[in-house]
Amino acid sequence: MTYYHSLVCAILIFSQLFTAVKPDLATDKAVLLALRTAVRGRTLLWNTTESSPCKWVGVQCISNRISELRLPGMGLAGKLPENILGNLSQLVTLSLRFNALSGSLPSDLSSLGNLRNLYLQSNQFSGPLPTFIFSLKNLVRLSLGSNNFSGPISSDFSKLNRLGTLYLEQNQLTGEIPNLDFPGLVQFNVSDNLLTGRIPKKLSSKPKSAFAGNALCGRPLKSCNGNGTKRKVKFSVGLIAGIIGGFVVVVLVIFVILFLVCCRRGGKKDEVSVFRPSKESEVVKIPKEKNVENEDYFTAYPGLNEKGESVSGKKLVYFGKTEKSFDLEDLLRASAEVLGKGTFGTAYKAIFDSGMVVAVKRLKEVVVPDKVYREKIEAVGKMDHENLVPLRAYFYSVGENLLVYDYMPMGSLSALLHGSRGAGSTLLNWKVRTAIALGAARGVAYIHSQGPTVTHGNIKSSNILLTTSYQARVSDIGLAQLVGPNSSPNRVNGYRAPEVTDARKVSQKGDVYSFGVLLLELLTGKAPTHAFLNEEGVDLPRWVQSFVREEWTAEVFDVELRKYQHAEEDMVQLLQLAISCSAQYPDKRPPINEVAQKIEELYESGV
The missing domain is CATH 3.30.200.20 (Phosphorylase Kinase; domain 1)
Structure with missing residues (x-):
């Protein structure tokens, strides 16, 4: 028995060594099950009877190994256990954002040499920023915002020379920002911490919002120079000159307004009704000098x-x-x-x-x-x-x-979305946008219900008009079929489906594509004609999909929507629906009545 027991132990030890040298999908599956047990995920309803975990929610595989683990907003709680996640040696993306995970990060994450994207924002992690992060040389995107990390920001972050995103906002970080050197840094945020001192020159091109909520100075914030008589004198002279110049401008504007009022009053007697017909073959025009x-x-x-x-x-x-x-x-x-x-x-x-x-x-x-x-x-x-x-x-x-x-007194959705961001965007909160999406979907669904060949033909935000209660109403129905083939610029505007070559011949699937772009516009706040999107011929659906693939989903949403964190799951669902509607191939797009039904479910869940 002693010999047999020793043999069994030897076999087990050998198998463990072999597994450590050459892990496989079975090892990855065991890691996920151990993780689920440790963090008590309320919605990780994985079917453990399946031999492969690659079909589980949030799991993606490449070459029969887990490459992505995305579990945002899954109700995970407690501490991440040591010596678990580090065994996912082929992991490229790890997303545990919007959960209730706490404590420090496990040190075995340093074993994830292939990791490119690490998203841990909106949890309750605490302690100093872990030093093992600096060994993840392939890291491209790191988001640790909205946690309880404390202590200084290490200059060792500069070792991550591939880093393109660094989010450390809404923590309790202290001290000065080191002179970080990131060649490819695109997104950076350290706002709402306890940081002090001067903003490094290499980060001075970032927006003010990236540094707000700290005791920082220097570009792009206020100057750190509080001394020097000459600078004070120059500032005072400039201020006085500005006040005088502003006063002169105000006076001139008042004179111009009075002049226009007088002219208008003087010309009222000679006004001609804009619609009044004249003799049988004449065209009567309003005199331009009147208005x-x-x-x-x-x-x-x-x-x-x-x-x-x-x-x-x-x-x-x-x-x-x-x-x-x-x-x-x-x-x-x-x-x-x-x-x-x-x-x-x-x-x-x-x-x-x-x-x-x-x-x-x-x-x-x-x-x-x-x-x-x-x-x-x-x-x-x-x-x-x-x-x-x-x-x-x-x-x-x-x-x-x-x-x-x-007549629709509130104008179009386009004007409200892309007009004055200070006024219109605040009114378009998440509930209102969902209601607009639902109303527009119902309107298009009704049009399609009139027959298999009945279409709108020109769905876009400027053709979604609003009542005083922000009820969406679809306009310009069927007009695309009455005009010349070159009159509709939707190809340029980014709404027209790829298969549509004639604006007068848009199918119902083509309408669904346009509606998908409209939903993306509603969620991102960006028009399909936005210069940022079209510099390299990129349309709005592809631009959004590139963010989703790289786990930048939160950054896709309009700034006004990001404050509604409780509704992020619903936003992501609507985003996925919009992406389905704007699929490249028509047979991949859902019918509009199903789209309306799904939006209705989202709307009712948020009421």
């Missing part, structure tokens, strides 16, 4: 008689339950202001004498035959859904095409 913007206003139309009818007897055609409280002559007499010039023509806000307000779109370059035009427009006019901008009436004549819609 600078009026050069873009409506002109009266040729071929109209005194009753507002064309010579062929055409009138406004009304839809649905629209009250016929105005006719073409009323419309022509109404005052109007330009709302904007878009792909298919110019939009106006028309104000009747009665005070009623409508939006009027004056189309250009309609190329389809009269019969086709009427059929398309009348099909749109019959659509009735709370998430569509109602088409109330239209006028069609040779060379003149008018569409009358309900």
